[in-house]
Amino acid sequence: MSDREQFLVWVQSEFVRAERAMYDGDDGPRRAVWSEHEPVSVLGAWRNATDRAELVEAFEVLSASFSHCTDYAFDLISFDVIGDLAYTVGYERVSTSINGEARTFTLRATQVYRRESDGWHVVHRHADHAG
Template identity: 80%
Template structure:
């Protein structure tokens, strides 16, 4: 299997499971797919973070607002893998409850990944609402 194929398998399994869990109120799987090594950053639709401590806090706070995720899909537009770095560009389509109110929305998301000793890890995310 090529590096690109291995990355896509990870993305379509572990990454998608972690994001779905986040929108169901569990930030543990999302934190696990993020790098523990600096630098890490988020320019998010709801929160920003510029280091690991801020990232963990943002994920913990956000996860308390989400529940009852009934659908999550990541529509991949473009990606590439170059050695130990990769990126993705795509749309996240989500149906969940926010503060108990059912909502469906789409986010544009660009992410950067680093291949570490224990596998692929997210190091940067930029997401915003599709207008």
């Protein structure tokens, strides 16, 4: 299996499971797919972070507001793997509750990943609401 194929399998399994868990109120799997090594950053639809401590805090705050995720889909538009770096561009389609209120929304998300000794990890995310 090529690097691109292996990366795509990881995105469609571990990454998607972690995002769905986040929208169901559990930030543990999302923290696990993110790098523990600086630099890491998020320019998010709800929160920003520029280091690992801010990242963990942002994930904890966000996950506390989410619950009852009934659907999560990552519609991948583009991706590539270049050595130990990779990126994805796509739409995240989410049905969840935010502070107890059912919501459905779509985010445009671009992410950068780094291959580390234990596999792929997210190092940067930029997401905003799709108009």
